[in-house]
Amino acid sequence: MDATAQAGHPASATDAAPAVDIRLEGISKVYADGTVGVAELDLAFAAGELTVLVGPSGCGKTTTMKMINRLIEPTTGRILLGGEDVTRADPEQLRRRIGYVIQSIGLFPHQTVRTNVGTVPRLLGWDKDRIRTRVDELLATVGLDPAAHGDRYPAQLSGGQRQRAGVARALAADPPVLLVDEPFSAVDPVVRERLQSEFLRLQQAVRKTIVFVTHDIEEAVRIGDRIAVMSQGGRVEQYATPAELLGRPANDFVADFVGADRGLKRLAVTGIDPGDLERPPVVHVADGLADARSALEHAGARWAVVLDDQENLHGWLSADHAGGPGTVGSVARRMEAWVPADSSLKAAFATMLQHEAGWVAVLDGDRFLGVLTPESLHAALRRSVEGTVPETAGATLA
Numbered sequence: 001m002d003a004t005a006q007a008g009h010p011a012s013a014t015d016a017a018p019a020v021d022i023r024l025e026g027i028s029k030v031y032a033d034g035t036v037g038v039a040e041l042d043l044a045f046a047a048g049e050l051t052v053l054v055g056p057s058g059c060g061k062t063t064t065m066k067m068i069n070r071l072i073e074p075t076t077g078r079i080l081l082g083g084e085d086v087t088r089a090d091p092e093q094l095r096r097r098i099g100y101v102i103q104s105i106g107l108f109p110h111q112t113v114r115t116n117v118g119t120v121p122r123l124l125g126w127d128k129d130r131i132r133t134r135v136d137e138l139l140a141t142v143g144l145d146p147a148a149h150g151d152r153y154p155a156q157l158s159g160g161q162r163q164r165a166g167v168a169r170a171l172a173a174d175p176p177v178l179l180v181d182e183p184f185s186a187v188d189p190v191v192r193e194r195l196q197s198e199f200l201r202l203q204q205a206v207r208k209t210i211v212f213v214t215h216d217i218e219e220a221v222r223i224g225d226r227i228a229v230m231s232q233g234g235r236v237e238q239y240a241t242p243a244e245l246l247g248r249p250a251n252d253f254v255a256d257f258v259g260a261d262r263g264l265k266r267l268a269v270t271g272i273d274p275g276d277l278e279r280p281p282v283v284h285v286a287d288g289l290a291d292a293r294s295a296l297e298h299a300g301a302r303w304a305v306v307l308d309d310q311e312n313l314h315g316w317l318s319a320d321h322a323g324g325p326g327t328v329g330s331v332a333r334r335m336e337a338w339v340p341a342d343s344s345l346k347a348a349f350a351t352m353l354q355h356e357a358g359w360v361a362v363l364d365g366d367r368f369l370g371v372l373t374p375e376s377l378h379a380a381l382r383r384s385v386e387g388t389v390p391e392t393a394g395a396t397l398a
């Protein structure tokens, strides 16, 4: 949902609800048979952040999440929404302020996509035109064509399209809070990754307070601002950003859960810091080759970066070609291996491998900032554990 769509529709102006924080205080759930689903849990979810609850099967993730909208009534404790105690609020009213996305139940099968998405606005008594406008706006936002998909039934959509319709339905009344339960578990890995990216983009636009349950640590580090790793009984073993979790697991349980390949996973959540870049010799397109050669010899380097007269990246020059008359521009090679400065280390590494390059240039727009080599990449990763490297999208949505 983009801001212009909201602003351009006065009837929606009042429902652009600001995100609120959620606090669970001493919350427990003891089921009728005596099973302790969650015991004495204190957990806060920051306003506008995407928090992931992750942990092995049966650890209490779903119980925790469903206590927030009181689909499961807590046995003890308090739930605060934006500071307001909603532990005993009317559950129906409460749920209109809390969007809910689930994989299994999802959409009403005998209603069209439009009717499904308009469910909560109808309950809230919006007039028909306002609902129609809002629903079509939301369908477009989640990547469904209202004309093509709006009048279909859920069974006539693909799994990914159904999921998008589910997200649109949850967002329809612009609730400040969104609960999301394993939404992408039924789709194949490729679609799953695409839906995760779309979901992240959507969150960047809407900035809801999202509680997201998954058992998949890859998904958690990819999309979470913060992650709570839980063990049996809803015990929080660590509550941290993806980079902290992967870089400094609090104990053996977390280390096991995040996996032995956590160093690799960390590549995806660690951004490039300008301080990590190496600065090889730089020559310019118009320079004479003799000058370029002496610059290379002076630096003791085998290659140089070639910039144009605007200081933008042009390519690179090998010492083997820096001989004879002519200019650098006549023998410089194009530089295919480059990434934007806001990329993750993983993207930089993938680009290096894709082009079988020994280094990758880092650009801010067209401006050349420096290069990453396997050595500097490794150093950057090590430094990220010390918490000095900014994190990328998944970790810094807030």
Ligand SMILES: Nc1ncnc2c1ncn2[C@@H]1O[C@H](COP(=O)(O)OP(=O)(O)OP(=O)(O)O)[C@@H](O)[C@H]1O
Pocket: 031, 032, 033, 035, 036, 037, 038, 055, 056, 057, 058, 059, 060, 061, 062, 063, 064, 215
């Ligand atoms: N209605 C119920 N009656 C009794 N025990 C229950 C009930 N619902 C859940 N439990 C138990 O509470 C514990 C936590 O369950 P919960 O569904 O919250 O776990 P989860 O972490 O979401 O698991 P999964 O990843 O498998 O969905 C489990 O031991 C489960 O068996």
